[in-house]
Amino acid sequence: MYRFAVIVFPGSNCDHDCYHAVKHVLGEGCEFVWHEEEDLSRFDAVIVPGGFSYGDYLRTGAIASLSPVMKAVADFASNGGPVIGICNGFQILVEAGLLPGALIRNSSLQFVCKWVDIRVERNDTPFTYNLEVGDILRIPVAHGEGNYFTTDEGIKTLKDESRVVFRYVTPEGEASPEANPNGSIDNIAGICSEEGNVLGLMPHPERCAEELLGGEDGRLIFESIISWLDAGRDKRQRAEIPAMKADA
Amino acid sequence: MKEYRVKVEVKLKPVVLDPQGKSILSALRNLGFGEVEDARIGKLIELTIKDGSADNVEERVTEMCRKLLSNHVIENFDVKVEEKNV
Numbered sequence: 474m475y476r477f478a479v480i481v482f483p484g485s486n487c488d489h490d491c492y493h494a495v496k497h498v499l500g501e502g503c504e505f506v507w508h509e510e511e512d513l514s515r516f517d518a519v520i521v522p523g524g525f526s527y528g529d530y531l532r533t534g535a536i537a538s539l540s541p542v543m544k545a546v547a548d549f550a551s552n553g554g555p556v557i558g559i560c561n562g563f564q565i566l567v568e569a570g571l572l573p574g575a576l577i578r579n580s581s582l583q584f585v586c587k588w589v590d591i592r593v594e595r596n597d598t599p600f601t602y603n604l605e606v607g608d609i610l611r612i613p614v615a616h617g618e619g620n621y622f623t624t625d626e627g628i629k630t631l632k633d634e635s636r637v638v639f640r641y642v643t644p645e646g647e648a649s650p651e652a653n654p655n656g657s658i659d660n661i662a663g664i665c666s667e668e669g670n671v672l673g674l675m676p677h678p679e680r681c682a683e684e685l686l687g688g689e690d691g692r693l694i695f696e697s698i699i700s701w702l703d704a705g706r707d708k709r710q711r712a713e714i715p716a717m718k719a720d721a
Numbered sequence: 722m723k724e725y726r727v728k729v730e731v732k733l734k735p736v737v738l739d740p741q742g743k744s745i746l747s748a749l750r751n752l753g754f755g756e757v758e759d760a761r762i763g764k765l766i767e768l769t770i771k772d773g774s775a776d777n778v779e780e781r782v783t784e785m786c787r788k789l790l791s792n793h794v795i796e797n798f799d800v801k802v803e804e805k806n807v
Contacts, residue, residue, distance in 0.1 A: 532792055535792070575792055578740055578741065580738060582741065582744060622795055623794065624794070
């Protein structure tokens with residue numbers, strides 16, 4: 474059984490959904506970790522959940538990114554451990570500098586809460602390990618500031634390094650403006666770190682991890698993390714992702 | 722003992738789309754202010770700083786902007802220091 478950490482900030486509100494998905498749907502170990510904790514070395518994977526940490530004051534994720542636990546998240550990530558930031562968790566990872574760019578107000582100015590289709594752009598990350606490039610997942614989004622922005626230079630780097638993991642697409646798989654719920658550059662729904670072990674995405678896989686919730690595609694992302702952990706060091710080295718601290 | 726009032730203006734970079742500004746622009750034009758060419762929204766942060774030897778107020782506030790008050794990916798900032806004797 475693997476140990477997942479779900480980081481809890483004042484204002485997190487998807488923490489229990491993530492806990493439920495990991496613990497009850499997938500049957501893995503899961504623990505809430507208060508943002509004042511400074512050590513994550515006992516975990517195999519870290520989830521930075523969605524919500525409205527610190528009321529979105531100043532900028533979404535800005536205050537939470539300075540919490541003591543974020544230093545531990547950075548250490549965990551630099552040791553190769555898988556870190557997934559969902560929605561506000563993505564915003565926090567960006568503000569913390571673990572992922573590049575910024576998430577700004579949706580181009581519509583509206584809070585967008587709906588099902589979207591996202592296309593898998595690479596499957597050599599811990600989060601897409603069981604998926605194929607081109608697979609389309611149906612996952613809900615719920616955010617007011619999910620419009621991914623980066624500089625021209627930044628977008629070039631993301632493309633050159635294949636760091637876009639998910640794009641918003643039509644059900645047929647086309648990354649068109651109509652499929653883009655928030656105005657994100659290049660229909661970006663999720664990106665990863667240079668090493669691939671840190672993912673940020675706006676859609677909520679924990680909200681569709683079982684049929685009762687209207688869809689199960691989100692489970693594929695969590696199951697991928699587990700399969701990736703199962704595959705162990707050899708496979709990871711092949712993917713040129715540094716070994717996890719837990720293996721050391 | 723000197724007290725400083727510092728105004729920090731945080732503005733979206735020109736290259737960043739500002740949908741709030743666009744909405745205001747459109748609302749102003751609907752009100753008959755057709756002369757408005759553009760509208761951009763920013764933030765004003767006012768700081769009160771107490772430091773007897775604060776010849777480095779601007780430098781310190783600039784550091785605050787870099788570390789927290791602004792996000793360099795999307796925003797520019799401007800620091801204005803006003804001196805006030807207490």
